[in-house]
Amino acid sequence: xxxxxxxxxxxxxxxxxxxxxxxxxxxxxxxxxxxxxxxxxxxxxxxxxxxxxxxxxxxxxxxxxxxxxxxxxxxxxxxxxxxxxxxxxxxxxxxxxxxxxxxxxxxxxxxxxxxxxxxxxxxxxxxxxxxxxxxxxxxxxxxxxxxxxxxxxxxxxxxxxxxxxxxxxxxxxxxxxxxxxxxxxxxxxxxxxxxxxxxxxxxxxxxxxxxxxxxxxxxxxxxxxxxxxxxxxxxxxxxxxxxxxxxxxxxxxxxxxxxxxxxxxxxxxxxxxxxxxxxxxxxxxxxxxxxxxxxxxxxxxxxxxxxxxxxxxxxxxxxxxxxxxxxxxxxxxxxxxxxxxxxxxxxxxxxxxxxxxxxxxxxxxxxxxxxxxxxxxxxxxxxxxxxxxxxxxxxxxxxxxxxxxxxxxxxxxxxxxxxxxxxxxxxxxxxxxxxxxxxxxxxxxxxxxxxxxxxxxxxxxxxxxxxxxxxx
Amino acid sequence: xxxxxxxxxxxxxxxxxxxxxxxxxxxxxxxxxxxxxxxxxxxxxxxxxxxxxxxxxxxxxxxxxxxxxxxxxxxxxxxxxxxxxxxxxxxxxxxxxxxxxxxxxxxxxxxxxxxxxxxxxxxxxxxxxxxxxxxxxxxxxxxxxxxxxxxxxxxxxxxxxxxxxxxxxxxxxxxxxxxxxxxxxxxxxxxxxxxxxxxxxxxxxxxxxxxxxxxxxxxxxxxxxxxxxxxxxxxxxxxxxxxxxx
Amino acid sequence: xxxxxxxxxxxxxxxxxxxxxxxxxxxxxxxxxxxxxxxxxxxxxxxxxxxxxxxxxxxxxxxxxxxxxxxxxxxxxxxxxxxxxxxxxxxxxxxxxxxxxxxxxxxxxxxxxxxxxxxxxxxxxxxxxxxxxxxxxxxxxxxxxxxxxxxxxxxxxxxxxxxxxxxxxxxxxxxxxxxxxxxxxxxxxxxxxxxxxxxxxxxxxxxxxxxxxxxxxxxxxxxxxxxxxxxxxxxxxxxxxxxx
Numbered sequence: 001x002x003x004x005x006x007x008x009x010x011x012x013x014x015x016x017x018x019x020x021x022x023x024x025x026x027x028x029x030x031x032x033x034x035x036x037x038x039x040x041x042x043x044x045x046x047x048x049x050x051x052x053x054x055x056x057x058x059x060x061x062x063x064x065x066x067x068x069x070x071x072x073x074x075x076x077x078x079x080x081x082x083x084x085x086x087x088x089x090x091x092x093x094x095x096x097x098x099x100x101x102x103x104x105x106x107x108x109x110x111x112x113x114x115x116x117x118x119x120x121x122x123x124x125x126x127x128x129x130x131x132x133x134x135x136x137x138x139x140x141x142x143x144x145x146x147x148x149x150x151x152x153x154x155x156x157x158x159x160x161x162x163x164x165x166x167x168x169x170x171x172x173x174x175x176x177x178x179x180x181x182x183x184x185x186x187x188x189x190x191x192x193x194x195x196x197x198x199x200x201x202x203x204x205x206x207x208x209x210x211x212x213x214x215x216x217x218x219x220x221x222x223x224x225x226x227x228x229x230x231x232x233x234x235x236x237x238x239x240x241x242x243x244x245x246x247x248x249x250x251x252x253x254x255x256x257x258x259x260x261x262x263x264x265x266x267x268x269x270x271x272x273x274x275x276x277x278x279x280x281x282x283x284x285x286x287x288x289x290x291x292x293x294x295x296x297x298x299x300x301x302x303x304x305x306x307x308x309x310x311x312x313x314x315x316x317x318x319x320x321x322x323x324x325x326x327x328x329x330x331x332x333x334x335x336x337x338x339x340x341x342x343x344x345x346x347x348x349x350x351x352x353x354x355x356x357x358x359x360x361x362x363x364x365x366x367x368x369x370x371x372x373x374x375x376x377x378x379x380x381x382x383x384x385x386x387x388x389x390x391x392x393x394x395x396x397x398x399x400x401x402x403x404x405x406x407x408x409x410x411x412x413x414x415x416x417x418x419x420x421x422x423x424x425x426x427x428x429x430x431x432x433x434x435x436x437x438x439x440x441x442x443x444x445x446x447x448x449x450x451x452x453x454x455x456x457x458x459x460x461x462x463x464x465x466x467x468x469x470x471x472x
Numbered sequence: 473x474x475x476x477x478x479x480x481x482x483x484x485x486x487x488x489x490x491x492x493x494x495x496x497x498x499x500x501x502x503x504x505x506x507x508x509x510x511x512x513x514x515x516x517x518x519x520x521x522x523x524x525x526x527x528x529x530x531x532x533x534x535x536x537x538x539x540x541x542x543x544x545x546x547x548x549x550x551x552x553x554x555x556x557x558x559x560x561x562x563x564x565x566x567x568x569x570x571x572x573x574x575x576x577x578x579x580x581x582x583x584x585x586x587x588x589x590x591x592x593x594x595x596x597x598x599x600x601x602x603x604x605x606x607x608x609x610x611x612x613x614x615x616x617x618x619x620x621x622x623x624x625x626x627x628x629x630x631x632x633x634x635x636x637x638x639x640x641x642x643x644x645x646x647x648x649x650x651x652x653x654x655x656x657x658x659x660x661x662x663x664x665x666x667x668x669x670x671x672x673x674x675x676x677x678x679x680x681x682x683x684x685x686x687x688x689x690x691x692x693x694x695x696x697x698x699x700x701x702x703x704x705x706x707x708x709x710x711x712x713x714x715x716x717x718x
Numbered sequence: 719x720x721x722x723x724x725x726x727x728x729x730x731x732x733x734x735x736x737x738x739x740x741x742x743x744x745x746x747x748x749x750x751x752x753x754x755x756x757x758x759x760x761x762x763x764x765x766x767x768x769x770x771x772x773x774x775x776x777x778x779x780x781x782x783x784x785x786x787x788x789x790x791x792x793x794x795x796x797x798x799x800x801x802x803x804x805x806x807x808x809x810x811x812x813x814x815x816x817x818x819x820x821x822x823x824x825x826x827x828x829x830x831x832x833x834x835x836x837x838x839x840x841x842x843x844x845x846x847x848x849x850x851x852x853x854x855x856x857x858x859x860x861x862x863x864x865x866x867x868x869x870x871x872x873x874x875x876x877x878x879x880x881x882x883x884x885x886x887x888x889x890x891x892x893x894x895x896x897x898x899x900x901x902x903x904x905x906x907x908x909x910x911x912x913x914x915x916x917x918x919x920x921x922x923x924x925x926x927x928x929x930x931x932x933x934x935x936x937x938x939x940x941x942x943x944x945x946x947x948x949x950x951x952x953x954x955x956x957x958x959x960x961x962x
Contacts, residue, residue, distance in 0.1 A: 021663040035918050056746035063738045070737040073729035086902075092722040144924055145915035161915060168917045191913065191921035198925065203823065219900055229856060229911040229926025236852040236903070247725070254881060254900070255743035258874035272767070272839035276926065277906040284902055287848035289819060291903050305728040314732070330650045334667045368661055370654025370668070371528060372617040387565075390528060397530030409526055413534030416489070416520040417541060426493065440700060448659040455666040456697030459494050466487050466496035467517065 016368045019339035029165055033336055036164040041327040043270020044378065060259050062381050065318040068252055072308060075217040075250045076299065082220030086282025088295035096126035099300045103128055103209065103242055104135045106296050110240050112137060112206035118231040119143035120211025121159065121321065122246050122300055124343045140201040142230035144194055151178050157337030157345065159323035160268055165336055198230065208234030208292065212245035214260060218253045219281055222297065225264060227275040235280055241292035247299050248317040260320060263380040267322040303356040312391040316351045318381045325375035325385065331368055340365060347375035347385045354392060366392035426465050433461055483513045484549040488556045489521040490689040498689060501716035502555045502590055505603055516545050524562040527570065529656045536570050543571065543580045552587040555712045557619030557687045560589040565622060589619060590712055591687060595628035601635045607717040608638030612681035614672065616688035617650050629687055629711055636714060642679040653694040669698045676706060687711045745875045753872050760837040760870040761934065768840030771909030772922065773930045781935055784864065785809035788829055791862050791931050795826035798858060802831050802849035828858035834877060835870035839908050842932065843877060846903035855907065861927040868937025
């Protein structure tokens with residue numbers, strides 16, 4: 001029964017249509033999204049224009065990434081050797097389940113009770129928190145936005161600004177319930193309350209869990225980019241640091257950070273550098289007063305090798321998760337992140353989510369785009385997202401659910417290949433037109449005609465198509 | 473942009489399927505504009521569609537067949553001009569990869585190099601901005617996404633409009649914003665498409681423009697449909713019609 | 719097969735012959751004029767860009783005034799001074815309420831050195847080590863950083879080649895570059911801690927310090943028992959292959 005229903009979910013164009021329909025009817029949500037995306041987008045434009053060599057940096061970065069992906073196994077092996085030479089441990093997880101089990105095991109082996117986490121999309125992707133809680137650990141999200149997500153039982157809706165869908169009033173109400181702040185408190189009061197509350201979490205945590213923005217193969221270094229300071233906290237105070245990262249995060253050399261960090265930060269938040277960039281290499285050495293005593297790196301595949309093996313889609317692995325594409329996407333602007341039904345939303349999400357979360361009915365995501373190309377224009381790695389969306393559409397269209405559409409396409413395509421048929425078809429359409437359409441509205445209100453006519457008058461076929469007019 | 477040492481003896485116009493069916497006056501205007509600047513044009517009768525809708529809806533096989541047809545029909549011409557940014561972008565960006573082996577890729581690349589959207593042909597190939605047009609109205613330009621980003625030719629359309637006598641060009645607040653058409657997107661996700669359209673039309677309304685001009689009939693049919701539903705008096709016109717106006 | 723073997727095998731199968739090759743490290747060509755402009759006034763650019771972010775930059779004319787400047791900034795609050803700056807504590811003891819490492823969580827001010835500055839972004843570079851624990855610049859709500867002016871570099875393209883492992887010989891990098899051993903914890907700190915998560919409203923001092931002071935000391939001066947000496951000790955250890 002369950003499989004039958006799951007299959008049905010896959011055959012019907014699923015979540016995004018319905019979720020986006022609801023989202024566009026929510027003016028407060030649209031306002032909230034625009035406030036963030038316009039702001040970040042404008043700052044990105046300004047601070048990238050400051051560098052006359054920004055495009056040259058993009059090209060450099062793309063070549064580094066293409067080269068790295070062409071030898072990904074070798075760089076991961078080099079990374080592993082470097083981490084181990086500094087006294088760290090490396091674990092390999094093929095899928096989400098393995099990643100969860102691995103992290104839980106590490107925590108259990110060190111007798112951890114309390115875990116402090118800094119923001120990490122990959123840990124959301126593999127649903128790590130649930131597994132840790134089930135294993136009896138207390139987990140605290142320490143990134144301000146993720147903390148709000150956690151205590152409200154919500155999901156993040158943007159790659160780097162998790163609660164853009166929430167208003168201050170929502171957060172004030174939450175904090176009043178959970179932290180005892182006065183009702184409807186202003187942002188500085190809310191922030192101070194979070195700081196004090198989470199400071200305790202940092203000091204008491206046994207294990208700090210982070211993601212990684214970059215992994216440097218040459219030196220075994222984990223790079224963490226942040227503004228709040230919580231990533232520094234969870235990697236300085238608890239006795240164990242676990243970094244969880246997708247395998248595509250590796251870059252060859254430390255020197256490459258000079259290319260990637262400006263690209264990432266300027267594209268993401270319009271800053272020259274984020275408030276803190278941590279370069280962490282191994283556990284603390286003799287004599288050091290802080291830093292972890294043990295360091296574990298968990299490398300996660302979870303579908304990334306599938307992307308790598310796919311010549312059409314492997315370019316998606318060049319993504320450095322800056323979210324510039326989200327901030328310019330007209331569809332994301334109106335539908336919001338939750339509509340994508342996945343941790344990764346926006347243009348890059350529409351490409352990787354159907355692959356990483358294969359079988360979860362996200363096949364409609366690649367169609368949820370007007371292919372305007374704004375994403376490609378701002379992507380620091382110039383990832384051709386529109387091209388990949390078109391490639392994914394071809395795969396979906398070859399599937400069982402698109403059978404009638406495929407037949408229609410075959411028929412229309414065939415007609416268009418034969419001018420005589422085309423001309424006859426043209427005449428037929430004009431005869432049929434009054435049956436389908438009256439005064440700009442369709443006579444039948446479903447299907448594509450109905451969808452068009454919800455908000456637009458139907459266009460009229462010209463009485464005489466051009467091919468029937470006299471040519472000079 | 474113009475291949476070295478090549479002479480413009482035979483110029484073809486690709487009218488595009490949307491123009492053929494819904495806006496034949498745009499094809500007439502395109503021919504007239506090119507003739508006005510002293511060119512003789514041919515409109516090969518065998519043409520139908522560049523294949524873009526099939527490609528974008530996930531049917532590359534059908535698109536490839538139409539692409540090969542396009543190449544066959546137009547490769548004997550020195551240049552091809554089309555009143556559509558999106559069709560030309562498809563020919564340039566997708567054809568070489570789409571058409572398959574057996575020499576098709578080279579042939580399609582050769583054709584792609586000589587296929588132009590109308591405004592980029594006039595401005596970048598012929599070096600013309602003033603084609604002697606007169607259109608005394610307040611005009612807002614919506615550069616289609618393919619024109620703007622695919623071809624990088626939005627400035628060509630603007631330059632041409634600036635030289636039209638009597639025409640007052642007003643700037644949209646967000647000209648680069650997609651209008652929401654996107655082919656099948658407009659009927660697969662009509663709510664988001666509509667939201668994008670309404671924002672674009674609000675932008676147009678706030679400029680007080682009398683006429684909305686674009687280089688793509690797809691965008692125009694979508695926006696025109698929205699204007700009619702809203703009961704707004706703003707008229708839509710294709711760039712070719714404005715340039716042909718006297 | 720273990721997860722590791724299976725994963726690597728899957729990746730090996732996807733290896734592409736199309737490989738553009740790894741570009742040489744270093745700034746791209748077009749970066750020349752931009753970087754030269756920064757180089758012409760490293761202190762000025764550093765100061766301006768740090769101040770844009772709310773950092774307060776204080777220039778003192780000579781090293782002897784350092785203690786007094788620091789004392790002023792500590793304003794009688796509980797202050798932690800990192801071991802690398804021990805040479806200052808005698809002068810500070812009278813006028814500043816000093817707390818030791820065990821009481822760091824109570825400290826209101828953390829005084830640390832900064833190994834480098836980056837002019838392009840107004841960034842402090844802190845190389846963690848026993849004498850420079852990471853938490854000193856992180857836990858207290860006020861961070862006072864002491865930076866020698868001649869340690870201000872242009873940007874990351876300048877900084878990163880200086881970080882190496884002890885396996886590399888100095889001659890490979892050129893004798894003129896000071897080689898730093900890559901520490902376990904290196905922080906690039908640019909401005910105070912901040913967040914705009916709540917309605918894009920800027921909140922400062924979220925987890926890290928909300929107030930940052932940078933005291934710029936003229937370069938070329940040997941701080942008594944301080945930074946320069948400590949760094950050269952590390953340099954010697956690297957050259958002889960000692961240390962880690």
